[in-house]
Amino acid sequence: MTAFATLMCDDASTLPAMVLVTSLLQSGTSAQIVVMLSPAVSMEVKGVVDRILPGQVAAMRTNTVPYPFKVRQAEVDRGVKRSCRYTKLRAWSLVSFDRVILLDSDILVLGSLDSLFTKASRTAAVADIYPRVFNAGLIVLAPDSGVHKRLVTAAGATFSYNEGDQGFLNSYFEA
Known part of the structure; x- marks a missing residue:
C-alpha cells in the first residue's frame, strides 16, 4: 500500500x-x-480538517521531534518556524505503508506523482540546485521503524548545514 504524507x-x-x-x-x-x-x-x-477531507485522506496526530538548535527570536519575529521541521521524520514511522512520498505542504502538484512509488531505492529525493545536495521537500521512502528510530536519535547529534531538516537529512544519508 502507498501513501503521500505531509x-x-x-x-x-x-x-x-x-x-x-x-x-x-x-x-x-x-x-x-x-x-x-x-x-x-x-x-x-x-476538527475542520477531519470534516473537509475525503475518505482517501487521513489526518493523524504525531509527536514532535525536538528541534535540536537554538531558535532565534529574530527568525520567530519574521515568521520563520523551525521548531516543527524535524517532525517530518515521523514519516519513516508510517509502517502500515510499503512506500511513502513525503511532500512539504508548500508544494502544488500539477500532475501524477504515482510513478515515483515504483522507484527501487529505499529513499530517493529531488536534486537541489547544488549538485551534492538533495531537496527534502519531496522524498520517496520505505517506512522502517528502525530507520525512524535512528533518524530521531541522530537528529540532535548530526550536522545540518542549514540547521534544518534538509541539511540534517543530507548529512544523514550522505548525499
Missing part, C-alpha cells in the same frame, strides 16, 4: 496543506494521503 506544524499551515491535498486528489492518485498533525495544531483545526 506535515501540518500549526494552525497557520492549514491552507497550504489543504491546497497540497486538493492538488494530489486532482492528480487522480489512488494512494492514501496522510496529513500528520503536530501537537501545535488545535483541536478546532483538526
